[in-house]
Structures are given as C-alpha cells and as structure tokens.
Amino acid sequence: MVINIKEEKPKYGWYVRDLMLYFFLLGFTGLILFISGFYIRNIIGIILGVIGFLIILIFLWPAIGLSTMQIALINKINTIDVIGKDFVINKLENPLILDIGCGTGRAAIKIAKELKNGGHLYGIDIYEKMAISGNSLYTVQNNAKIEGVEEKTTFLYGSATKIPFEDDYFDMINISSVLHEIHNSEGKEKALKEIYRVLKKGGYAYISEWNRNSWQLISTLGIFCFVFKNKNYWQILIEKTGFKTISYQNQSGFGLFIVKK
Ligand SMILES: C[S@@+](CC[C@H](N)C(=O)[O-])C[C@H]1O[C@@H](n2cnc3c(N)ncnc32)[C@H](O)[C@@H]1O
Incomplete structure (x- = not known):
C-alpha cells in the first residue's frame, strides 16, 4: 500500500483578501446599476448610470487593481x-x-x-x-x-x-x-x-x-x-x-x- 504524505507548504496568506471581496461585491453592484441605466431611458436611468459609474470607479477599479497586484507583485516585492x-x-x-x-x-x-x-x-x-x-x-x-x-x-x-x-x-x-x-x-x-x-x-x-x-x-x-x-x-x-x-x-x-x- 502506498501512503501519499502531502508535504506541508508555508502559508503566507492573501493580502487584503476580505477587503478585495467586499470591493468586488460593491463594484459588481455598480456594474449592474450602470448597465441598467442604459436600458431605462429616462431620468432614473441617467441617475442609476451615474451612481453605477461612481461605484465602479470607487470600488471595482481598486478591487481589480488589488487582485492583480496580489497575483503579480506582492510576492515578488521584497x-x-x-x-x-x-x-x-x-x-x-x-x-x-x-x-x-x-x-x-x-x-x-x-x-x-x-x-x-x-x-x-x-x-x-x-x-x-x-x-x-x-x-x-x-x-x-x-x-x-x-x-x-x-x-x-x-x-x-x-x-x-x-x-x-x-x-x-x-x-x-x-x-x-x-x-x-x-x-x-x-x-x-x-x-x-x-x-x-x-x-x-x-x-x-x-x-x-x-x-x-x-x-x-x-x-x-x-x-x-x-x-x-x-x-x-x-x-x-x-x-x-x-x-x-x-x-x-x-x-x-x-x-x-x-x-x-
Ligand atoms: C501589510 S502587512 C505587511 C506584513 C509584512 N511586513 C510583509 O511585508 O509581508 C502589515 C502588518 O503590520 C502589522 N501591524 C500593524 N500595526 C502594527 C504595529 N503597531 N506593530 C506591529 N505590527 C503591526 C499587521 O498585523 C500586519 O501583519
């Protein structure tokens, strides 16, 4: 019988993981509002579109940025x-x-x-x-x-x-x-x-x-x-x-x- 003993790997953790998650959730809400704004062709649509755009700017951008930084940079900068x-x-x-x-x-x-x-x-x-x-x-x-x-x-x-x-x-x-x-x-x-x-x-x-x-x-x-x-x-x-x-x-x-x- 072959026993497969898994080697334990060090865990350096996900930096700002929770923050990224919240920002993604809020950012996608912004995306939905922004897209909805296109389909509702009145003043409410414009308001939704603008709010959606601002939410994307505030949350989705940093969420994407933080994730790519985590993948590309954090572990290399030292x-x-x-x-x-x-x-x-x-x-x-x-x-x-x-x-x-x-x-x-x-x-x-x-x-x-x-x-x-x-x-x-x-x-x-x-x-x-x-x-x-x-x-x-x-x-x-x-x-x-x-x-x-x-x-x-x-x-x-x-x-x-x-x-x-x-x-x-x-x-x-x-x-x-x-x-x-x-x-x-x-x-x-x-x-x-x-x-x-x-x-x-x-x-x-x-x-x-x-x-x-x-x-x-x-x-x-x-x-x-x-x-x-x-x-x-x-x-x-x-x-x-x-x-x-x-x-x-x-x-x-x-x-x-x-x-x-
Ligand atoms: C962004 S992490 C950086 C961790 C590590 N220096 C690295 O480069 O991977 C910030 C660290 O600072 C610690 N920290 C925050 N305030 C501190 C304080 N007053 N004294 C000691 N550590 C602190 C946090 O607990 C966290 O582990």
Whole structure:
C-alpha cells in the first residue's frame, strides 16, 4: 500500500483578501446599476448610470487593481530581493535582525534564509487580520519551521510603538508596509523613534512604504491611493527621527528607504 504524505507548504496568506471581496461585491453592484441605466431611458436611468459609474470607479477599479497586484507583485516585492542578498547582513558576524510587522513571515523568512555568518532574526507583530488572511503567531512560527529556519528565528507579539527590546540591540531592522497601518503621524513618529532606539549606532534600517505619488499606486488603487502618504512625508518623518537616508528605491509603488543610525 502506498501512503501519499502531502508535504506541508508555508502559508503566507492573501493580502487584503476580505477587503478585495467586499470591493468586488460593491463594484459588481455598480456594474449592474450602470448597465441598467442604459436600458431605462429616462431620468432614473441617467441617475442609476451615474451612481453605477461612481461605484465602479470607487470600488471595482481598486478591487481589480488589488487582485492583480496580489497575483503579480506582492510576492515578488521584497526588501531582500531589492537590496541584494549580501548588502549588510552577511558583512557582519552573528548579526541581530528585527523584522517589525512580520505578519506571516514573507520578508522575515527570506532574510533568515540569507543568514550565512550566524546571527538571528526576530520578528514582532500584533497579528491583525485585516491585511493578511491567516495572520497569527502560530502561522509565522509554522512557516519558519517548514522553511527550515526555525533555529535562526524567534517570533513574538510586539508593537512597533513599544518594541520589546533594549536600546542599541539590532544590527539591521526591516519594516515593510507596516507604518501606514499605525494611526496618525504621532503614532508613526513614535514607531520610528522606537526603531531608532533599538538599532545599534551604525546599524541600518530598511523602511518600505507605499508612495501615493507613484503611477503604480494610482493605477492600482484608484482614488484609494489618497489613503497613503507620499515619499516626501515619509522622508521628513524618518529624518526628523535622526536617521540619515542612504538611498531610496521605488519598487512598483513601494518606496524603500535605506537609512542609517
Ligand atoms: C501589510 S502587512 C505587511 C506584513 C509584512 N511586513 C510583509 O511585508 O509581508 C502589515 C502588518 O503590520 C502589522 N501591524 C500593524 N500595526 C502594527 C504595529 N503597531 N506593530 C506591529 N505590527 C503591526 C499587521 O498585523 C500586519 O501583519
């Protein structure tokens, strides 16, 4: 008898899955109203058509954009792909790395896989479900186990605004697509101050955030791109904290700031 044991695969989750679903449902309602507007040849038809068109613009466009981004981009955009595998981490002996808002470990696990000179990667998150389905401490720990980096990683509950580590602890910190989820500028500033505090002097932070002025974001999210801040906003906030910007790279709507303490 042949027993077919299925290999367990890591689950990195669908980003903004629920949001996409609601937007599609609303968007299709708009489409129905818009089409109905053509058949009802009076003032009500015109009103329905206009309302339908607006709903399409507001919901269907971002729903399609988010889905194509999920399929085409999200899994490809990654700090580690952009910075090159040995930019900082493998120039150091036993580097200590922190990934803030690690989620299911999409970036954290890739970084951990690149550790060649010893070292350890810590990941913290508050594991909110809105952006990623299946987001939990268990998921990221299990993903690390499946990917063979369990020994080199530790994942914990922890907030960017109150990082549970001592001052000057890490050689490198990665925070990818997290700051925009922290409410108001004070909260974002508090998180950046915390990153500065726990980073060693001379250490690098990789901060990636959406840039609403990029055509990629506008074409993907439609009017919702205004929910996000632009590159200037982030640069001012980052440098106000005391970081020195080493470089900035545009990655399909994300802006990656490489900064130094
Ligand atoms: C869009 S996901 C990005 C996840 C991961 N960094 C990546 O690139 O795949 C945002 C993550 O930030 C987390 N998050 C939101 N606010 C946070 C906070 N104050 N502290 C830590 N994590 C936070 C969410 O739980 C979620 O896992």
